[in-house]
Amino acid sequence: AQTVTQSQPEMSVQEAETVTLSCTYDTSESDYYLFWYKQPPSRQMILVIRQEAYKQQNATENRFSVNFQKAAKSFSLKISDSQLGDAAMYFCAPLSSNTDKLIFGTGTRLQVFP
Amino acid sequence: DAGVTQSPTHLIKTRGQQVTLRCSPKSGHDTVSWYQQALGQGPQFIFQYYEEEERQRGNFPDRFSGHQFPNYSSELNVNALLLGDSALYLCASSSLQGGVETQYFGPGTRLLVL
Numbered sequence: 001a002q003t004v005t006q007s008q009p010e011m012s013v014q015e016a017e018t019v020t021l022s023c024t025y026d027t028s029e030s031d032y033y034l035f036w037y038k039q040p041p042s043r044q045m046i047l048v049i050r051q052e053a054y055k056q057q058n059a060t061e062n063r064f065s066v067n068f069q070k071a072a073k074s075f076s077l078k079i080s081d082s083q084l085g086d087a088a089m090y091f092c093a094p095l096s097s098n099t100d101k102l103i104f105g106t107g108t109r110l111q112v113f114p
Numbered sequence: 115d116a117g118v119t120q121s122p123t124h125l126i127k128t129r130g131q132q133v134t135l136r137c138s139p140k141s142g143h144d145t146v147s148w149y150q151q152a153l154g155q156g157p158q159f160i161f162q163y164y165e166e167e168e169r170q171r172g173n174f175p176d177r178f179s180g181h182q183f184p185n186y187s188s189e190l191n192v193n194a195l196l197l198g199d200s201a202l203y204l205c206a207s208s209s210l211q212g213g214v215e216t217q218y219f220g221p222g223t224r225l226l227v228l
Contacts, residue, residue: 004156035216035217037219042221043202043221043222043224044219044220044221044222045157045204045206045219045222046219047216047218050216091156091157093156095217099170100145100147100162100169100170100208100210101147101159101162101170101172102147102149102157102159102206102217103159104149104156104157104158105156106155106156107155107156
């Protein structure tokens with residue numbers, strides 16, 4: 001079974017600075033995808049970024065980028081130029097192409113200070 | 115382009131009652147997945163519907179059942195409600211026809227069981 005560990009329950013960052021959220025996962029699957037979602041107080045789960053495990057190149061989406069280390073089963077999220085609107089719970093979630101279900105970690109709460 | 119919609123937004127029930135939650139997928143999507151998110155936790159996969167059939171199921175009792183309609187919308191039914199069923203219920207839609215695709219979430223239904 002897949003498991004996901006987000007070892008940082010809370011993180012904080014100053015506006016305009018950079019922060020990295022960590023995630024490790026355990027899977028026996030060879031074909032899978034990795035996602036980061038954010039969940040602000042409004043509760044809506046919003047896609048941040050997606051990484052295909054077969055791609056060596058790290059995904060980037062504007063100020064968001066990942067550091068994907070497949071052998072180490074690590075998938076960290078870097079947020080550059082942090083903004084107040086980035087404050088939210090962030091969830092890491094792998095998805096197996098066999099089961100097509102997301103397995104979520106416990107989340108990291110990110111606070112952004114002005 | 116309408117995103118994933120869910121109704122109702124909030125619901126209060128008493129123990130033993132039955133509840134039905136509804137979800138309309140994003141335009142062009144044919145697959146609906148349901149997740150339960152208890153307070154302070156990451157979402158847990160309940161089940162997934164594709165072509166009006168339950169395709170995958172998580173570790174939830176038979177009190178949790180679902181349905182998918184020809185227009186791809188879906189319902190989640192919970193019978194004999196327990197206090198522990200109080201949670202945010204999230205619906206996510208995707209398209210299996212295009213292979214593994216990103217799941218997009220609705221705003222959720224907050225269920226409180228008294």
